[in-house]
Amino acid sequence: MISPQLTDFHIHPDYSIDAKGSIEDYCLVALRKGLKKICFTTHIDLDPRRVEVDPFMRIDAEIKRIEPEFLQRYYDEIKTVQARFRDEGLEVFTGVEIDYFDGVVDIWNDFNSGLKFDYILGSVHCIDGIAFTWSKQALECYNRFPLPILFQKYYQSVIALAKTNLFDCVGHLDGYRKYAADAVGDAINHPPHELLREALTAIKEAGIGIEINSAALRHKTGTTYPSEDILQLAASMQVPVISLGSDAHQPKGLAAGLDISAGYIEKYGLKWRPRL
Numbered sequence: 001m002i003s004p005q006l007t008d009f010h011i012h013p014d015y016s017i018d019a020k021g022s023i024e025d026y027c028l029v030a031l032r033k034g035l036k037k038i039c040f041t042t043h044i045d046l047d048p049r050r051v052e053v054d055p056f057m058r059i060d061a062e063i064k065r066i067e068p069e070f071l072q073r074y075y076d077e078i079k080t081v082q083a084r085f086r087d088e089g090l091e092v093f094t095g096v097e098i099d100y101f102d103g104v105v106d107i108w109n110d111f112n113s114g115l116k117f118d119y120i121l122g123s124v125h126c127i128d129g130i131a132f133t134w135s136k137q138a139l140e141c142y143n144r145f146p147l148p149i150l151f152q153k154y155y156q157s158v159i160a161l162a163k164t165n166l167f168d169c170v171g172h173l174d175g176y177r178k179y180a181a182d183a184v185g186d187a188i189n190h191p192p193h194e195l196l197r198e199a200l201t202a203i204k205e206a207g208i209g210i211e212i213n214s215a216a217l218r219h220k221t222g223t224t225y226p227s228e229d230i231l232q233l234a235a236s237m238q239v240p241v242i243s244l245g246s247d248a249h250q251p252k253g254l255a256a257g258l259d260i261s262a263g264y265i266e267k268y269g270l271k272w273r274p275r276l
């Protein structure tokens with residue numbers, strides 16, 4: 001089985017409007033850093049409540065409202081580089097990071113014209129359509145939803161996500177910590193264990209698992225999403241780790257923190273079950 005720190009399965013190329021660097025740029029950096037498998041996971045944000053801010057893609061250096069033909073271009077571009085880099089010892093996979101909301105499966109199936117992505121990461125970024133992962137809305141999110149409500153709504157979304165059968169893996173579990181340090185304080189690090197257990201059980205029963213996402217390093221909220229506490233609980237419940245991800249938004253961020261994430265697999269005895 002591939003060693004976890006040689007893989008990065010959460011990467012945003014410049015098709016994502018908040019990212020820089022072409023698919024080829026990332027592949028070259030991956031080779032230089034000695035990675036063996038990488039997967040691109042551009043944002044697919046289709047929540048109808050967020051139609052003015054979310055559903056965009058960068059195409060030919062312009063920000064455009066996302067269209068199926070743009071998704072096709074993204075997919076085709078990855079396919080084009082695959083053969084070239086495989087010869088050099090790097091496997092490159094097609095993936096997407098789909099924002100989870102109630103009703104996303106039907107909207108995604110209508111939108112996607114039959115492209116078979118290798119890997120579908122499902123992430124919760126919003127509470128009732130308000131993004132805690134976006135600097136412009138995070139505060140509004142913490143103000144509007146007292147912590148017990150925020151935890152409840154977040155983990156219920158994770159449970160629903162797990163039950164859809166669409167996703168291979170849950171992205172950055174406990175990602176609500178991103179902008180919470182000042183607004184909420186340490187309480188953000190202590191979601192109710194009962195709720196966590198319920199979410200982790202749903203993930204396990206769905207036959208999927210979690211990623212260990214090292215963007216927390218960049219966000220200065222510790223080292224990984226989820227936190228070490230949650231990883232420890234996941235280990236005790238035998239919830240598998242499906243992937244590691246840097247969540248890089250520019251090539252120099254590729255592979256950042258993978259050594260730490262891989263170290264937690266060892267430290268807590270987590271099950272490493274890569275899909276690819």
Ligand SMILES: [Zn+2]
Binds near residue numbers: 097125
């Ligand atoms: Zn995300």
Ligand SMILES: [Zn+2]
Binds near residue numbers: 247
């Ligand atoms: Zn991401």
